Amino acid sequence: MAAESSSLAIASARTARQKQLVLIVSRVWAWVFLALLIAFFTASVFSTSGGSVNFLTLRNSQNILMAITPVLLMGLGQTFVIIAAGIDLSVGWVMGLASVISALVIADLVAQGMAETPAIVLGFVIGVIAAAIPGFINGVIIAKLRIPSFIVTLGMSFIARGISLLLSGGNVVIGQPPGVRAFGNESLLYLISGEGGGLYFLQRPNVTGEALQRLDRILPWPVVVTAIVVAIALFVLHKTQFGRHTYAIGGNREAALRAGVPVDRHIIMLYTLSGITCGIAGILHTARFNGGSSIAGDPLMLPSIAAVIIGGVSMFGGHGSVAGTVIGALIIAVLTTGLVMLNVQPFWQFIVVGIVVILAVLIDQARDLIIGRMESQG
Template identity: 40%
Template sequence: MDLKLYKPFFIKFQSLIALFILCLLISLISDKFLTVSNGWNVMRQISVNICISVGMTLVVLTAGIDLSVGSVLALCGALTAGLLKNGLAFPQADLFIGFTILGAMLVGVLAGTFLGAFNGWAITKFKVPAFIATLAMLTIARGLTLLYTQGFPISGLGDDFAYLGTGWFLSIPVPVWISGIVVLLAVILTTKTRLGRYIYAIGGNESASRLSGINISRVKIIVYAISGALAAIGGLIVTSRLDSAQPNAGSSYELDSIAAVVIGGTSLSGGKGTILGTVLGAIIIGVLNNGLVLLNVSPFWQQVVKGAVILLAVIIDKSNSKND
């Protein structure tokens, strides 16, 4: 048997094969894994990572990176919670502005969009490497979150807002619906629109894209703005599910999203990858996290395992790139 004949098959379906093997191993060790309740629990948990990872995929497809998504998630969640519970008060003008749930959520998403667009602007205007620009935003957004919350959680947001993160619609958790809509829109964007073609073109060869007349700066700013908006949506889900905006929310979310993107087959060099591949990568990360919890693995070892998986995925990606 010539294994080389099957190599393209394994490369194409490596994420799916990895998910199958992972599920098989965990189900053999834990009888709690293959249950309906645990399945919905996993899907609810990965909904946030799917939203963030979709935005991260668009960024990585342009050969960029966004390390600020976890901090943006925390800041936007805190803004939404604060406006919903306390509104805006201007004592000097004897003015108070209250916010509906929809209004507070809209402010949160707009804030995430602005922060993402600022990342894109800094990267394109001043030629700051994406790693440095988004690392700076990670620190800035985390600091603003701590300033806004004074280091204390904002809790007691009400049952109506909690429905976003804990409710069910047509027997499916609401966060799963939200992540499904995000994925659908992203698939349409990347496969059916001019912007999607530009994203792949820039990641494939930025110099050639510029010579062909593509506005590189505009596309990158839009992509980072989308990443920020999706991080904000993730922040709304997390805040709603916990009924609290935690100042340290979103820690390590950037690592989970990068892991989902790379495991899903998107090349860190840009220009190659799919949204559905990222969804599969997010499911793998979610199943891995869930399995480690069910097996009572120490949280410290969970970090070690997750880091090893990311490293392995990058090594496989580089190996496949050399063979192309």
């Protein structure tokens, strides 16, 4: 008897350990995968270029961060929406709308003689508001008229597309003052490596020639802005009542409603927030490329949803995290940058990202299956 119960105890301790292991693996696989990707590209870029190109440089890391900012921003709003069991398919064209409107407003205000800085600030604020409005309308229709988010936001995507193309005439909106480009391309820190170099804060060092080659931008302003939005999203989703209600609505909308959660108002706020993050992505695009483009966001919409899925947000709602979406966006950016540096035909990027998306969901399902099986045995 004693021997039997002690062997049972050992067995249950073993299942508990195994369960722990499965949970840890499923939680950290994305980080491990990202680390492996970086290691792989560092080694393979180094060897295929005969040692002349290094993947793991400061400059390249900043390029990767710049590349993911719009995808990540759209993904952050999407994370909240999908956790609440919805989806926002309008993000791409809403981002384009914000880019066009901000560029139009800035160009117009400067042409009318307004000083540069207030014109830029006003243009950016109006750009973000212009993106919040379709988000708000999405939310109202989804919450009050009970039309599936998939359909409402698909429709809104076309509407935003039409409006931004009408406003821009299908062209890039130009005529931006120099401050716009500076905001999109200058950075918080500058580093000149090697002799006579140093670290420069806020002010770009005035160098030319060979020293300019050694100049690196650290934390460009779009990356700083995105990092601030990530920090806010982390805080709101994981530490506040708003975040808790987002999970509750995704887990069981009826339960949330009966518990007194203001479900309709919350859903409206979620889609408005999604619009706002698209708006920020839109104005950053205007700044980076020195002009407003309606087609800026369209090719980024599916990567942004892919980032959310790779990050472990369940499409059924109720599960996911901000950190997961950040990792998902980083994986996509490292993959695409690395493949380009390996001189792989760019079209392969799509195939690889597609495989990773499906793999990510398979890993999540395998985890639930394995743990479920352990529990039914134990």
